[in-house]
Structures are given as C-alpha cells and as structure tokens.
Amino acid sequence: MGGVFGITSWEDCITDLFYGTDYHSHLGTKRGGLAVRREDGFVRVIHNIENAQFRSKFDQDIEQMHSWSGIGVISDFDNQPILIRSHLGDYAIVAVGAIKNADRLARDAFKSRRLHLSEIHGSGINQTELAAMLINQEESFESGIQNLQDSIEGSCSLLILTEKGIYAARDKYGRTPIVLGKKAGNYAVTSETCAFPNLEFDVERYLGPGEVVFITPEGYEQRKAPGDRLQICSFLWVYYGYPASSYEAINVEDTRNRCGAYLARRNPVKIDFVAGIPDSGVGHGLGYAAEAGLPFKRPFVKYTPTWARSFMPQNQNVRDLVARMKLIPIKDLINGKKFLFCEDSIVRGTQLQDTVRRLYDFGALEVHMRPACPPLVYGCKFLNFSVSRSEMDLAARRAIREVEGEYIQDLSDYTREGTAKYNAMEERIRQRLNLTTLKYQRLEDLVAAIGLPKEKLCTYCWDGVELE
Ligand code: SF4
Structure with missing residues (x-):
C-alpha cells in the first residue's frame, strides 16, 4: 500500500515533514523516503525500514534537511522519492497505488529508443519512476499527470515537489485519498489525516477523484477539476486506515x-x-x-x-x-x-x-x-x-x-x-x-x-x- 505526505511553508518545516511522514508507517514496511527542496537543490534520503521504525532511521538525516518544502513517503515496494531532471525542470516525486500494466507501458516507451528507466526494483519496474516517465512525455505537469492517469491500469496518487511548490494529484477514481491541510503559513497534503491533529493542521479539503492541486505557502490552486466517478477503497475503513484518519470526511x-x-x-x-x-x-x-x-x-x-x-x-x-x-x-x-x-x-x-x-x-x-x-x-x-x-x-x-x-x-x-x-x-x-x-x-x-x-x-x- 503506502502513504505520502508533503508540506510547503514560510519557515523551516522539516520537523512537520518528518512526523507527518512517520504517521503513515502503518501503511508500509519496506522503504521510507524524504525529499526537500533547498536553495542549493534537492536533497533526498531513502532507508530500508523492514527492521526498524521510520523515525529511528531518519532522525539523524533531518539535521541536514532543513527546508521550507518537502515530500515524504512510506512505501511497501519502490525506492522513493525519485529525483528527476527533465524538460519540466528538476523535481522529486512520490506515489502510492499500483500500475498493473507497468511492463507493457515500459516496453512501449522503450520502442522509441529515446526513453529508459534507471531505477531497477528487483526484477520489476520502479512504478514511481515509470509515473515520472509518463508525466515527462507531455508539455506540462498538468498534462503529464493526465497522460499518466489515462495510460495506467490500477491507480496512482502522487506528490511532485518542484522549485515553486507541490503538485498533489489523486488517482483517477479516487481509490486512495489525498487530503489538503492548512495552518498559518503552511499547507500540507497527506494520505492519512491522522497526520494532521498533532501537527496542528486542519483539513482544508478532500481532493476529488483525479483532482490536481498546486500548493505553496500562500495557498493552493486547482489545476484539474475532479472527475465524477469515485471508487474509493472500502478496505480503508475496514482494515488498513488508521483509526484517527478520515476519508471523504468519514x-x-x-x-x-x-x-x-x-x-x-x-x-x-x-x-x-x-x-x-x-x-x-x-x-x-x-x-x-x-x-x-x-x-x-x-x-x-x-x-x-x-x-x-x-x-x-x-x-x-x-x-x-x-x-x-x-x-x-x-x-x-x-x-x-x-x-x-x-x-x-x-x-x-x-x-x-x-x-x-x-x-x-x-x-x-x-x-x-x-x-x-x-x-x-x-x-x-x-x-x-x-x-x-x-x-x-x-x-x-x-x-x-x-x-x-x-x-x-x-x-x-x-x-x-x-x-x-x-x-x-x-x-x-x-x-x-x-x-x-x-x-x-x-x-x-x-x-x-x-x-x-x-x-x-x-x-x-x-x-x-x-x-x-
Ligand atoms: S476495495 Fe478491495 S479491490 Fe477495491 S481497492 Fe480496496 S482492496 Fe482493492
């Protein structure tokens, strides 16, 4: 499964990023990752969390990661975040979901002989990198995310950290949640709203299926309106969601x-x-x-x-x-x-x-x-x-x-x-x-x-x- 958290702020927000990501630890056992944007570029850290809790693996790293914006992930599979340099600019990306036709999409992309994937995930494909590749095929992040959502079978919700702010995109049918939160001088996005109360964020809104927003410390802009078909996973409430979380305000x-x-x-x-x-x-x-x-x-x-x-x-x-x-x-x-x-x-x-x-x-x-x-x-x-x-x-x-x-x-x-x-x-x-x-x-x-x-x-x- 997995979960994501992102924050943009007027001030150093590494502590909120650290705890906000940690509050997704019930969703994955394999990898934890953080990426921040600083004046001298992106800093990324990924750790194996199979035998240790997220906090114990990252508590030293965050001393070197002070920043005003960042994204984090708890992942059951891929190494994430992925850092990308492309015609869209430099960015970091994290994703949750499953791209079930990943092999076919990769094969089709390789036929052009201009595209490749560099992150090897066992014998499989790093789905977060594949998501980035599909986004990079278009002229903007918005159209790239649309290309991703139209191309995949399965689901993919994601966060993209750019120099200017964070794109948050919920998967096409909203199988996984993405929720926007607010406190003075800060906006955050999360898979699990249980990350918000202790960091003093209030829920601003629940993104709709396929919706894309762009957040900065000043506010947020809707970059793609939600679709009209919601298919949120019922199992969130039954089993793998955290008791303090809400989805669709439930x-x-x-x-x-x-x-x-x-x-x-x-x-x-x-x-x-x-x-x-x-x-x-x-x-x-x-x-x-x-x-x-x-x-x-x-x-x-x-x-x-x-x-x-x-x-x-x-x-x-x-x-x-x-x-x-x-x-x-x-x-x-x-x-x-x-x-x-x-x-x-x-x-x-x-x-x-x-x-x-x-x-x-x-x-x-x-x-x-x-x-x-x-x-x-x-x-x-x-x-x-x-x-x-x-x-x-x-x-x-x-x-x-x-x-x-x-x-x-x-x-x-x-x-x-x-x-x-x-x-x-x-x-x-x-x-x-x-x-x-x-x-x-x-x-x-x-x-x-x-x-x-x-x-x-x-x-x-x-x-x-x-x-x-
Ligand atoms: S309800 Fe079942 S099939 Fe549907 S997304 Fe959730 S776990 Fe998957």
Whole structure:
C-alpha cells in the first residue's frame, strides 16, 4: 500500500515533514523516503525500514534537511522519492497505488529508443519512476499527470515537489485519498489525516477523484477539476486506515464502531463478553459490545513496546511467527468463558486458525467470530494491497474449491449472502477455523456503516463489481 505526505511553508518545516511522514508507517514496511527542496537543490534520503521504525532511521538525516518544502513517503515496494531532471525542470516525486500494466507501458516507451528507466526494483519496474516517465512525455505537469492517469491500469496518487511548490494529484477514481491541510503559513497534503491533529493542521479539503492541486505557502490552486466517478477503497475503513484518519470526511474508528453495531444486530449469541483482534478488530468489537450491551474485554493483548506496527513482513513464515509473538493471551480472561471476536477480515485464515486453537488451549468454552466485511473472494486489482495475497490462497476461495470440488469461473452465488452456496462456503471456513459460530458482515451493512452510496465505493474484493 503506502502513504505520502508533503508540506510547503514560510519557515523551516522539516520537523512537520518528518512526523507527518512517520504517521503513515502503518501503511508500509519496506522503504521510507524524504525529499526537500533547498536553495542549493534537492536533497533526498531513502532507508530500508523492514527492521526498524521510520523515525529511528531518519532522525539523524533531518539535521541536514532543513527546508521550507518537502515530500515524504512510506512505501511497501519502490525506492522513493525519485529525483528527476527533465524538460519540466528538476523535481522529486512520490506515489502510492499500483500500475498493473507497468511492463507493457515500459516496453512501449522503450520502442522509441529515446526513453529508459534507471531505477531497477528487483526484477520489476520502479512504478514511481515509470509515473515520472509518463508525466515527462507531455508539455506540462498538468498534462503529464493526465497522460499518466489515462495510460495506467490500477491507480496512482502522487506528490511532485518542484522549485515553486507541490503538485498533489489523486488517482483517477479516487481509490486512495489525498487530503489538503492548512495552518498559518503552511499547507500540507497527506494520505492519512491522522497526520494532521498533532501537527496542528486542519483539513482544508478532500481532493476529488483525479483532482490536481498546486500548493505553496500562500495557498493552493486547482489545476484539474475532479472527475465524477469515485471508487474509493472500502478496505480503508475496514482494515488498513488508521483509526484517527478520515476519508471523504468519514472517520475510520466511527465507521468500525458502526460495522460492529451492524454485526451485533444480526445473529446474536449468548456470550460472556466481546473482544476484537488487535488492532483494527478492536474498533469493530467496541461497536459490537456497545450495541449488544455486553462487556468488551481483551483476552489477547498486543506487545506494543517492540511490535508496534500493524503491517507485517512479506515472507509468510516470518509473518506467521510475528503474528503469534506479538499477541499475548490472558488465561484469566479466557478460561471457562464463551466469547465473540470481531476481526477486520479473514484473508488466508492461517493465523486465525492458530489464534483460535490457542484460545481453546487456554480453556475457552466457545469462540465466535464476526468479520467486519464479507468473505474476500477476489484479490485487489487496483492497489498494491498485499503482494503475498494470491487469490487462490484466500480462505473463501479455498472453501469454494472444497465445495465445488474443482476450480469454477462463475463465483456470483458465493458473493451473495444467504444463497445455498454462500452458506456452504461460510460453513467450510467455520469448520476449518474451529469456530463455534462464524457470521460475516453483509455487504449492504458494510456500505451502510461507511455511509457513502455503494456506487462511490470500490467493493471489488467482495463482489467482483468494477467500474464499467
Ligand atoms: S479491490 Fe478491495 S482492496 Fe482493492 S481497492 Fe477495491 S476495495 Fe480496496
């Protein structure tokens, strides 16, 4: 996934840039990067943050980066920011999203024999550099960004730091957010609004899909009006957004509370208490408990002093080990009890299987599960949401294969809650996880909990519906 932050100011703003970027650390585990514009040119620093937090890697660097404008990124993939010298001038660029047709776009560009890419990202293409190449093909940043948005499959939101200010561009269908903030003498742009309160920024406006603005310390200008088709990622609210953030002016924690309340209204059970799998399951669990009039307890606690980050390493074995090590069960709360867990989602289900087994080992009598979203049937096509998620590894897809006995193309019956096939799939997953009951959130309830019309939300991973 990843997140970006940028700021222009009348005074040195490196501290705000440092903390503003750091507040995106829940969105990526691979790379952190900062770029600033100074009188003597651009300064850029990129660090590997796989085994250390962003702040500990950059706290020395920022001493050399005092500046009045800068951009930062937390990236799960590419090295960023990229510094570019082109006919548009010198600039630095950061981007989030996924360019799914990157190989084809690069091949087409190479045919001219005048274009090349210099950042090698493993065996793949550095998508931020590719974005810059597409921008450089036009006569202005505005038309270049338009060329980028029209050429790519997937999504790309970005910030461009120039000598005069910062371009902020939200992806064509607004799958990822870009939000403009303001405080006296400063403008900032961010993926996550949780970066704003402690830096004393107020939200100025949420950019619309495909909108482009140019910010300077004096203000901002709209350089491209928003399009009329919004497809913001629903998973932002369910799982990977930070509780203190808002998208389209709708807060994440509030939405999770509403998700839990919807879950509580359907399929009630007799239990001793409600819990949530940390971190994002907690907001859903609190909403469930409040609606059901039941106590909320923490039979697992997260060991935050060293396991502070919510995303995990890409290697599955390491990820499973980390998942186990950072949650500590409390036997006194578990032994002899019947309880219900809210979870943001069930992806593969392997970690959850281990978690449930441990709860029974510690004496749980019944373990009920209520995921805050419907079964994940399709992998994400629009964001680099998780590279390790192969569609056929999804718990729902494995269950479908078991029900059908073979691979099938038409999955529509499995995406509609209440059909015989849906019920059979849900029951397979329940059995595999050894849960007392399992009831997924209905898509209509998830949409109602977010509060935007369904047609403005991307719900592809649950129902396979995409913009025509
Ligand atoms: S497919 Fe799922 S994860 Fe991807 S943008 Fe849509 S809702 Fe988000």
